[in-house]
Amino acid sequence: MSGDEDLPPGGGRRRRRSPAPAPPLDNDDLLSDILLRLSPSPSSLPRASLVCKRWRRLVSAPAFVRSFRAHHRRNAPLLGFFTEGESRVSFTSTLEPPDRLPRGHFSLDLEGRLHMLGCRHGLVLLLNRMEHYxxxxxxxxxxxxxxAFPPEFGNGGSAVYQHAAVLRAPGDVQAGEGPSIPFLVVLVGSDTTVTRAFACVYSSETGVWGNLVSTACPSKVPMYNPSTLIGSSLYWLLGPEMAILKFDLDRQFLEVIDAPLHNCHYDMLRYWVMPAEGGGLGFLCMSGYNAQLWMRKMDCDGISGWVLGRTIELDKLLLNSGEDFPPLIIGFAEEDNMSFLMASIDGNISGIMVKLDSTQFQKPFRIECLGIYHPFASVYTPGIGIGGGHAGAEHR
Structure with a gap:
């Protein structure tokens, strides 16, 4: 074969062309990065898996699922709520199809004397008060x-348990390659004379409890409602002399704050600590059909105090509501700033999810028990079967 065959018709030597770059969607790394930005709703990855075998292979890879959950964990969707029965914690989905989870998902049989305290960051906290764990x-x-409880709260300890909270440990990196979320447990209590409040933090990463911190707290326990996380601080509503206990996680500092209606009789279903509109510490009070939204502000002298922000007349928003049963607060979802209310609708006692800052309501749900409803937000990623089916939950 002659070398002239390599020459173009006009003479000169032909340049060798570089291979054409792969189209963007033919690059697995780039496509995975695009798929990572799908909605965190439960149906997103199963629906993406139906596009083709390649997409199913990418979205079902354990490394991708871990990255997907980490990418969306700060805006995890509200999946539903937990309620506690005699010996079982049951989950009810509040999503519409195709995202609604089947009844029976996330249910747990309670062994011994376990009691549910609350949810946060995809975690649920349960308590066995008799056996101190x-x-x-x-x-x-x-x-x-x-x-297990720290020694100060166990048998022979000087502190008496009152309540506790769970939350994801700070930081963006998951510990190890296992499924578990690194977490903190914050235990709060009082002395036997109810004159001081105590707090202590457990870290799953170290496996130990931190130092006990305390503050003066005269006659302002017990606590009934779950805690509220605002910024880097946890808040509990105290009674019967209504006040708010604040625990600053960053500073490891505990203090008691007056409630806006501290002269009122404490009622666990009428008052709730919540974020204020625009940020900061807020407080929700149900007075008949009026929802009062309070906010804590600092004046020109640097002194903090409560200011009534808005009053929402719920009887004008709730259609077919019964005048004989004003709404009560049964839960609060921090991630969505969503209040769970119980009210009479069309003659039936129903649950209502409402964002009070925007007065947006969701479809009522059935009330099956009287008590606290625990909203649960998480990135749920059903496993993708080889044939395109969905098998269970993919572990973190």
Whole structure:
């Protein structure tokens, strides 16, 4: 073969062309990065898996699922709520199809004397007060972690348990390659004379409790409602002399703050600590059909105090509401700033989810028990079967 065959018709030597770059969607890394930005709703990855075998292979890879959950964990969708029965914690989905989860998902049989305290960051906190330990449950992965009380709160200790909270440990990196979420448990209590409040923090990463911190707290316990996380601080509503206990996680500092209606009789279903409109500490009070939204502000002298922001007349918003049963507060979803209210609708006692800052309502749900409803937000990623089916939950 002659070398002239390599010459173009006009003479000169032909340049060798570089291979054409792969189209963007033919690059697995780039496509995975695009798929990572799908909505965190439960149906997103299963629907993406139906596009083709390649997409199914990418979205079902354990490394991708971990990245997907980490990418969306700060805006995890509200999946539903937990309620506690005699011996079982049951989950009810509040999503519409195709995102609604089947009844029976995330249910747990309570062993011994376990009692549910609250949810946060995809975690559920359970308590066995008689045997002095907590169970931290991750419903999506099915993991259970047992955490014993610190010595100060155990038999012979000087502190008396009052309440506790669970939250994801700070930081963006998940510990190890396992499914478990690194978490903190914050235990709060009082002395036997109810003159001081105590707090102590457990870290799952170190496996130990931190130092006990305390503050003066005269006759302002017990606590009934779950805690509220605002910024880096946890808040509990105290009674019977209504006040608010604040625990600053960053500073490890505990203090008591007056409530806006501290002269009122404490009622666990009429008052709730919540974020204020625009940020900061807020407070919700139900007075008949009026929802009062208070906010804590600092004046020109640097002194903090409560200011009534807005009063929402719920009887003008709730259609077919019964005048004989004003709304009560049964839960609050921090991630969505969503209040769970119980009211009479069309003659039936129903649950209502409402964003009070925008007065947006969602469809009523059935009330099956009287008590606290625990909203649960998480990134739920059903496993993708080889044939395109969905098998269970993908572990974190």
């Amino acid at each position: 907590f169970q931290v449950w991750e419903p999506v992965a099915g993991d259970l972690s047992r955490v």
